[in-house]
Amino acid sequence: MLNRLLVLIFFLFSALALSAQTAAELDRLLETEAVTAAGAARFVLGAAELLPPGLSGAAAENAAYNMARTNRWITKEAADPINLRDAAFLVMNAFEIRGGIMYSFTRAPRYAYREMVYRRLIQGRAYPSMKVSGEQLLQIIGSALSHTGENELMDALLQNTGGIR
Amino acid sequence: MKRIYIFVFIFSIAFTPLFAADFGATLSGNYLTENLSTTSPGNRIDNFVGIFAPWLSAPIGKADFYVSAGVQFDYTGDSNNMIPWEDRMSVIPELYKLELSARLSDSIDIRAGRIFWQDPSRLVARGSFDGADILYDMGRARVGVAAFYTGLLYSDTASINVSPTDPKQMYYVAPFDINDFANTYFAPRRALTILHGEFSGFPYARGTTFAGLMAQFDLSKADEKFHTQYLLLRHTMSYKRFDLKLAGVAGMENTNADGIRFAFATSVECGMRLPTPVNDRFSLGAKWASGEGPNTAAFFPVVMEEQSRVLKPYFSGIMALAARYEVRLHHALAAEVHGQYFFRTDTDTFFDSGIEKDFYSLGMELGGSLLWVPFSDLSLTFGGGAFIPRTGAAMDTFAPVRWSINIGTIFSL
Numbered sequence: 001m002l003n004r005l006l007v008l009i010f011f012l013f014s015a016l017a018l019s020a021q022t023a024a025e026l027d028r029l030l031e032t033e034a035v036t037a038a039g040a041a042r043f044v045l046g047a048a049e050l051l052p053p054g055l056s057g058a059a060a061e062n063a064a065y066n067m068a069r070t071n072r073w074i075t076k077e078a079a080d081p082i083n084l085r086d087a088a089f090l091v092m093n094a095f096e097i098r099g100g101i102m103y104s105f106t107r108a109p110r111y112a113y114r115e116m117v118y119r120r121l122i123q124g125r126a127y128p129s130m131k132v133s134g135e136q137l138l139q140i141i142g143s144a145l146s147h148t149g150e151n152e153l154m155d156a157l158l159q160n161t162g163g164i165r
Numbered sequence: 166m167k168r169i170y171i172f173v174f175i176f177s178i179a180f181t182p183l184f185a186a187d188f189g190a191t192l193s194g195n196y197l198t199e200n201l202s203t204t205s206p207g208n209r210i211d212n213f214v215g216i217f218a219p220w221l222s223a224p225i226g227k228a229d230f231y232v233s234a235g236v237q238f239d240y241t242g243d244s245n246n247m248i249p250w251e252d253r254m255s256v257i258p259e260l261y262k263l264e265l266s267a268r269l270s271d272s273i274d275i276r277a278g279r280i281f282w283q284d285p286s287r288l289v290a291r292g293s294f295d296g297a298d299i300l301y302d303m304g305r306a307r308v309g310v311a312a313f314y315t316g317l318l319y320s321d322t323a324s325i326n327v328s329p330t331d332p333k334q335m336y337y338v339a340p341f342d343i344n345d346f347a348n349t350y351f352a353p354r355r356a357l358t359i360l361h362g363e364f365s366g367f368p369y370a371r372g373t374t375f376a377g378l379m380a381q382f383d384l385s386k387a388d389e390k391f392h393t394q395y396l397l398l399r400h401t402m403s404y405k406r407f408d409l410k411l412a413g414v415a416g417m418e419n420t421n422a423d424g425i426r427f428a429f430a431t432s433v434e435c436g437m438r439l440p441t442p443v444n445d446r447f448s449l450g451a452k453w454a455s456g457e458g459p460n461t462a463a464f465f466p467v468v469m470e471e472q473s474r475v476l477k478p479y480f481s482g483i484m485a486l487a488a489r490y491e492v493r494l495h496h497a498l499a500a501e502v503h504g505q506y507f508f509r510t511d512t513d514t515f516f517d518s519g520i521e522k523d524f525y526s527l528g529m530e531l532g533g534s535l536l537w538v539p540f541s542d543l544s545l546t547f548g549g550g551a552f553i554p555r556t557g558a559a560m561d562t563f564a565p566v567r568w569s570i571n572i573g574t575i576f577s578l
Binding site: 099100101102110111113114115118119125127128129130 | 186187189222223224229540541542543576577578
């Protein structure tokens with residue numbers, strides 16, 4: 001219970017990317033054992049600042065799912081539980097995380113999953129077909145935010161100092 | 166017809182976990198060129214090894230299953246064309262890993278199958294073994310019991326030490342021949358049983374101590390078995406930029422010819438992360454393993470691990486002083502350079518055709534390597550080394566420098 005509260009508090013006070021998500025939505029997410037495809041899209045695209053501002057609840061979920069579906073970041077139906085492999089693919093695309101050779105050539109979710117594991121953005125016991133809990137989804141989003149934030153900081157630093165990445 | 170339905174049902178149940186599986190394959194290649202000749206600087210050996218190894222991992226209830234097996238293609242040629250064509254190429258199948266791991270309770274973990282394991286001291290046995298290791302977590306301490314068998318491992322990979330009483334010690338052991346699989350593939354047969362523990366914060370807050378008792382049982386066809394027992398210790402400590410690693414082994418062997426004899430080994434390494442903008446570390450170290458003497462026996466490690474890239478002494482009857490510098494230039498690029506100076510601790514255990522005098526100093530070896538990981542599924546390594554015989558009093562002063570260069574790559578599908 002303490003871990004769940006800490007995760008909730010962290011995201012409430014974290015980057016502006018999550019400011020559109022209400023405490024109630026987050027609380028419901030934390031209690032979810034198997035996040036749906038639409039639910040995953042809502043929080044991942046929200047954290048990646050891809051949703052129009054001011055959206056929340058069902059409207060945000062529909063907009064996020066439609067956007068993800070249109071971009072082929074998700075293939076499952078909105079109400080279907082999402083697995084770790086598909087969640088990894090969604091996160092890689094939403095946050096524009098670069099993958100390895102096989103991911104770059106195939107754009108396959110299985111290689112997105114491998115990339116996320118390699119970069120330790122997915123932690124703990126994990127399998128591609130595993131259902132994603134709300135807590136796990138927030139951990140992955142947090143890792144992706146941290147990862148992209150570090151990359152952006154490094155890029156800015158190198159730009160300012162004339163370094164080569 | 167009923168039998169078909171029953172078969173399909175059982176098949177589905179048995180392989181249901183595999184629908185949750187992840188799978189892939191690794192392709193690796195390594196090219197090695199070296200001149201280890203003690204007389205001629207132009208006698209070069211070229212070796213290429215390619216490995217294709219598919220793997221599968223799957224959850225089975227609360228346990229995890231992983232298997233990787235594959236085929237190794239090996240080609241060896243030499244600049245003087247001395248190696249017959251029929252002996253240059255070989256194809257070698259191998260089971261690299263087969264692991265079932267599970268958490269039996271909040272504090273008990275088990276790993277079983279063909280698993281990577283190393284003894285607490287890391288001086289006696291390190292590599293893949295067939296068996297099981299059970300760990301009990303008591304908070305600040307973890308204790309475990311393990312048992313392994315070596316007779317099914319591939320001999321070249323396992324490098325299991327041949328006991329002094331084994332007939333294979335006396336005669337040339339043929340390389341792997343698929344037409345004589347049983348006699349040329351498998352490693353010497355040993356059984357290992359170990360009681361081991363890890364104690365965090367012992368004997369002081371910043372330290373960690375590893376300890377163990379190990380028994381090695383000789384299951385070979387030798388008339389006189391060569392069983393050994395070991396007391397294993399290792400201690401690590403870090404403070405600010407400094408780190409220290411100490412290890413020691415006391416071994417006991419009992420033979421009809423010589424009765425009970427003791428052998429010892431120890432290693433020490435002091436390291437420091439340097440105050441530079443890059444992530445780098447400098448370390449000094451020493452390793453010593455007893456040789457044959459009036460009071461000691463030659464140290465008998467279960468696994469014959471080469472202590473350097475060029476001279477390649479095993480850790481028995483040898484002492485080495487080393488200095489090493491390691492640096493991580495970039496998240497995808499790391500390098501290291503090192504120098505080692507070797508001594509022998511007796512005049513019988515370590516054999517090299519370049520030894521001509523009864524002195525103990527063997528000489529210096531320099532080396533380095535580079536690791537580049539441009540993508541998460543591709544890594545490239547480049548390494549080399551040179552052994553300089555004229556720096557050792559025991560070696561032929563006019564012997565040529567021996568060298569080795571290798572380039573390797575691993576690609577994950």
